Amino acid sequence: MTRRPTISQVAELAGVSKATVSKAFNNRGGVSEQTRIRVLGVAAGLGWRPSARAVALTSGGSGAVGFVINRPPTLLSSDPYFAELLSGIERTLAEHGYWLLMQIAEHSTPAQERDAYVSLAQTQRIDGVFLAESRIMDQRFDIVAELDLPAVIVSRPWARTDIPWEGAAHPGGGVADAVAHLAGLGHRRLAYVAGPPDRSHVQFRTQAFLEAVAENGLSVVGISRTDFSAEEGHRATGDLLGQREAPTAILYDSDPMAIAGCRAAMARGMRVPEDLSVIGHDDIHLSRWTTPALTTIRQDVQGLGERCAARLLELLGVLVAPGVALPEPELVIRESTGPAR
Amino acid sequence: MTRRPTISQVAELAGVSKATVSKAFNNRGGVSEQTRIRVLGVAAGLGWRPSARAVALTSGGSGAVGFVINRPPTLLSSDPYFAELLSGIERTLAEHGYWLLMQIAEHSTPAQERDAYVSLAQTQRIDGVFLAESRIMDQRFDIVAELDLPAVIVSRPWARTDIPWEGAAHPGGGVADAVAHLAGLGHRRLAYVAGPPDRSHVQFRTQAFLEAVAENGLSVVGISRTDFSAEEGHRATGDLLGQREAPTAILYDSDPMAIAGCRAAMARGMRVPEDLSVIGHDDIHLSRWTTPALTTIRQDVQGLGERCAARLLELLGVLVAPGVALPEPELVIRESTGPAR
Structure with a gap:
C-alpha cells in the first residue's frame, strides 16, 4: 500500500519551504522560474498535487x-x-x-x-x-x-x-397547446392531476390550464392535488373517473402519473385513447416506449x-462556451390522445 | 451581504493564536478549559466553524x-x-x-x-x-x-x-426462477436480451440462464447483447421475433428493455402475454404501472x-446500526407472462 505523498515531502526533496511549494503551484510570483520547475518536477515525481481545500483557499474555487x-x-x-x-x-x-x-x-x-x-x-x-x-x-x-x-x-x-x-x-406554455389539442379533438370536460400547489412550476401550469380552458370554452370537472407519484396519479384518476360528471381527457403534471392513469382507466374497462385521452408532462425516457405511447408536454430537462x-x-468565473437557448415546453402528440367519444 | 467569518477573526476576538483556535476545536489538549470555552463561544457568536478540509486533516474524515x-x-x-x-x-x-x-x-x-x-x-x-x-x-x-x-x-x-x-x-438466483416459471407455462423456445458481457452481474445472470434452460430441457433460440437501454431492447426484440425460429418468451436484463420489448411485439400485431411472454429485471418503480404490468426479477436496489x-x-469508523440482510433476487409475477401458445 502506498501512502499519499505530502507537501512536506515535496518541500524537503525540492529543498524549499512548504510555502514555496504552495507558491510554485499557485503561480503567484515570489518564486524563480528555476525553483518553480524543480518543485513541479519533484511533485510530479511523487504524484503529489495540492489538496482541493488548498486550491480553494488560493484560487477561490473548490471545484x-x-x-x-x-x-x-x-x-x-x-x-x-x-x-x-x-x-x-x-x-x-x-x-x-x-x-x-x-x-x-x-x-x-x-x-x-x-x-x-x-x-x-x-x-x-x-x-x-x-x-x-x-x-x-x-x-x-x-x-x-x-x-x-x-x-x-x-x-x-x-x-x-x-x-x-x-x-x-413560459413554464406553462405547453399546457395551453395541450388544452387546444384536446379542444380540437372535441373534448369538453377536462380534469387536471396537479403536483403540490406550493411549487412555482405547478402554479404556472395551473394558471395556464385555467386560462386555456376558459379561452377554449371548456369545463373543468376536477383538479386533483398529488405529490407527482405514480401511486397518487393512479388514485386520483380512479376518483375522477368515478365522478358523476367524469372527464373525457385528463392532463397530468408528470409522466409516471399519466402512465399510472392509463392503467387506472383500463382497470375500469376503458380504452386509452378511445374512452379517455391522457396527456403527461416532461417526456421522460420511457414515455415513448409504453403502450399506448404517451402524448406529453416535452421539457428539455437534461x-x-x-x-x-x-x-x-x-x-464562479469559469469560461463556459455559450449554450443554445433552451426550447420552450412543447406538446408531443403520440398515442394516448384521440377524438372525444 | 455578510462575509464568511475567518479563523483569524475568531483568534483575534478570543485573544489567542490561530493554532489555539484549531486546538480548541479538535479537543486535542494544550488548551485550558477556560480558553477552549472562550474560543468556542467567540466562534459560535461569529458563526465560524472549521472547514471540511481542516476537519479532515485532524479527524481523518472529510464527511x-x-x-x-x-x-x-x-x-x-x-x-x-x-x-x-x-x-x-x-x-x-x-x-x-x-x-x-x-x-x-x-x-x-x-x-x-x-x-x-x-x-x-x-x-x-x-x-x-x-x-x-x-x-x-x-x-x-x-x-x-x-x-x-x-x-x-x-x-x-x-x-x-x-x-x-x-x-x-446469488446474483443470478432470480433468473433460475424465471426460467422455471416459463417452463411451467409450457414455453420451450426462450431468448435472452442481455447487457454488456464485460459486467460481472451480466455474467452471473447469463450463466444462471444457460444452466436453468439446460436443467428444464428448453432451447435457447437467441442471446442478444445490448447496453441495457430501451432502444436496444426494442431493436433486439424485433430481431428475435423476425427469426425463423422465434422465441415464445424473452428474458431481459432491465425493465426499460422489457417494456420496450412489449411495444416491439405489439407493433408486430402480437399480444403480451398471449403471443409472447416477457420478463424484465430489477422491478423499477414504473414496472407495476405499465399495461401489461411487468413480470420481473425484483432486486432491492435501494x-x-x-x-x-x-x-x-x-x-471509515462511523458507527452504523446493523441493517437487515439484503433479500436475494426474487421473481415477481404480474401480467406479462402467460401460457405458451
Missing part, C-alpha cells in the same frame, strides 16, 4: 458545487425528472472538471433545510448551489443571499428575485440541467 | 464519499437502476451527515478512468468510494488498493478480491445502496 434536494431519497427513483436534471448538470460539470456534492433528504422543518445550506457554505465544501423546485415562498432565496453563496434557480421562480434562474420563459450548470460555473 | 459512474450522463435517466441505487446511498449517507461527491462521465480510456480516482484521492475530497457495475477484469480494484482508498463494491464481483462488497449472494453506504461508513 465542486452543491445540490440539496429537499425530498425523500426515494423521489430520485420514483420521479425520473430529477434523474434527467442530474444527467444534464453532471454532463456540464464533468466537462469543466467540476464535482457535484449532493444531499437528498427530506427536511421536516425550515430550520433543518437552513442548516443544510449553512453547513455547506461554512465548511467551504462548495462554491455555489442549485436551487430546484422553487416554491411560492422560498426561504432558500434569503438563505443563499445571506450566506453570500452563488446560486442558480432551476426553472423560472414565481416571485421576483435577484438570483439568476434558467428555464423556459438541457435545463446543462444550462443551469453552465450559468452557475459562469457565476 | 464525504465519492461515486464515479463511468457511463454517459444520460444513463442516469435512461436506466432507473442508478437512480434507485443513488436513492439508497443518499438515504444512509444523509442519516449520518455524509455528502456524496459524484461524477458521471464516460471515460473513453482506462487512463481517464484512473485519473478520476487519482484526482479524487489525492485532492483528499473524499474518504472512500463506491465501485458500481464491476467488470470481469476491473482495473479499479487495483487503483483503489494502490491509492489506499477505502472502497465498497456494489454487487458481487466476478473475480475474487479483498475489497468488501455488498449484494445478493436496499443495496443503503447496505453499500453503511458498509463504506463502517470502513
Whole structure:
C-alpha cells in the first residue's frame, strides 16, 4: 500500500519551504522560474498535487458545487425528472472538471433545510448551489443571499428575485397547446392531476390550464392535488373517473402519473385513447416506449440541467462556451390522445 | 451581504493564536478549559466553524464519499437502476451527515478512468468510494488498493478480491426462477436480451440462464447483447421475433428493455402475454404501472445502496446500526407472462 505523498515531502526533496511549494503551484510570483520547475518536477515525481481545500483557499474555487434536494431519497427513483436534471448538470460539470456534492433528504422543518445550506457554505465544501423546485415562498432565496453563496434557480421562480434562474420563459406554455389539442379533438370536460400547489412550476401550469380552458370554452370537472407519484396519479384518476360528471381527457403534471392513469382507466374497462385521452408532462425516457405511447408536454430537462450548470460555473468565473437557448415546453402528440367519444 | 467569518477573526476576538483556535476545536489538549470555552463561544457568536478540509486533516474524515459512474450522463435517466441505487446511498449517507461527491462521465480510456480516482484521492475530497457495475477484469480494484482508498463494491464481483462488497449472494438466483416459471407455462423456445458481457452481474445472470434452460430441457433460440437501454431492447426484440425460429418468451436484463420489448411485439400485431411472454429485471418503480404490468426479477436496489453506504461508513469508523440482510433476487409475477401458445 502506498501512502499519499505530502507537501512536506515535496518541500524537503525540492529543498524549499512548504510555502514555496504552495507558491510554485499557485503561480503567484515570489518564486524563480528555476525553483518553480524543480518543485513541479519533484511533485510530479511523487504524484503529489495540492489538496482541493488548498486550491480553494488560493484560487477561490473548490471545484465542486452543491445540490440539496429537499425530498425523500426515494423521489430520485420514483420521479425520473430529477434523474434527467442530474444527467444534464453532471454532463456540464464533468466537462469543466467540476464535482457535484449532493444531499437528498427530506427536511421536516425550515430550520433543518437552513442548516443544510449553512453547513455547506461554512465548511467551504462548495462554491455555489442549485436551487430546484422553487416554491411560492422560498426561504432558500434569503438563505443563499445571506450566506453570500452563488446560486442558480432551476426553472423560472414565481416571485421576483435577484438570483439568476434558467428555464423556459413560459413554464406553462405547453399546457395551453395541450388544452387546444384536446379542444380540437372535441373534448369538453377536462380534469387536471396537479403536483403540490406550493411549487412555482405547478402554479404556472395551473394558471395556464385555467386560462386555456376558459379561452377554449371548456369545463373543468376536477383538479386533483398529488405529490407527482405514480401511486397518487393512479388514485386520483380512479376518483375522477368515478365522478358523476367524469372527464373525457385528463392532463397530468408528470409522466409516471399519466402512465399510472392509463392503467387506472383500463382497470375500469376503458380504452386509452378511445374512452379517455391522457396527456403527461416532461417526456421522460420511457414515455415513448409504453403502450399506448404517451402524448406529453416535452421539457428539455437534461438541457435545463446543462444550462443551469453552465450559468452557475459562469457565476464562479469559469469560461463556459455559450449554450443554445433552451426550447420552450412543447406538446408531443403520440398515442394516448384521440377524438372525444 | 455578510462575509464568511475567518479563523483569524475568531483568534483575534478570543485573544489567542490561530493554532489555539484549531486546538480548541479538535479537543486535542494544550488548551485550558477556560480558553477552549472562550474560543468556542467567540466562534459560535461569529458563526465560524472549521472547514471540511481542516476537519479532515485532524479527524481523518472529510464527511464525504465519492461515486464515479463511468457511463454517459444520460444513463442516469435512461436506466432507473442508478437512480434507485443513488436513492439508497443518499438515504444512509444523509442519516449520518455524509455528502456524496459524484461524477458521471464516460471515460473513453482506462487512463481517464484512473485519473478520476487519482484526482479524487489525492485532492483528499473524499474518504472512500463506491465501485458500481464491476467488470470481469476491473482495473479499479487495483487503483483503489494502490491509492489506499477505502472502497465498497456494489454487487458481487466476478473475480475474487479483498475489497468488501455488498449484494445478493446469488446474483443470478432470480433468473433460475424465471426460467422455471416459463417452463411451467409450457414455453420451450426462450431468448435472452442481455447487457454488456464485460459486467460481472451480466455474467452471473447469463450463466444462471444457460444452466436453468439446460436443467428444464428448453432451447435457447437467441442471446442478444445490448447496453441495457430501451432502444436496444426494442431493436433486439424485433430481431428475435423476425427469426425463423422465434422465441415464445424473452428474458431481459432491465425493465426499460422489457417494456420496450412489449411495444416491439405489439407493433408486430402480437399480444403480451398471449403471443409472447416477457420478463424484465430489477422491478423499477414504473414496472407495476405499465399495461401489461411487468413480470420481473425484483432486486432491492435501494436496499443495496443503503447496505453499500453503511458498509463504506463502517470502513471509515462511523458507527452504523446493523441493517437487515439484503433479500436475494426474487421473481415477481404480474401480467406479462402467460401460457405458451
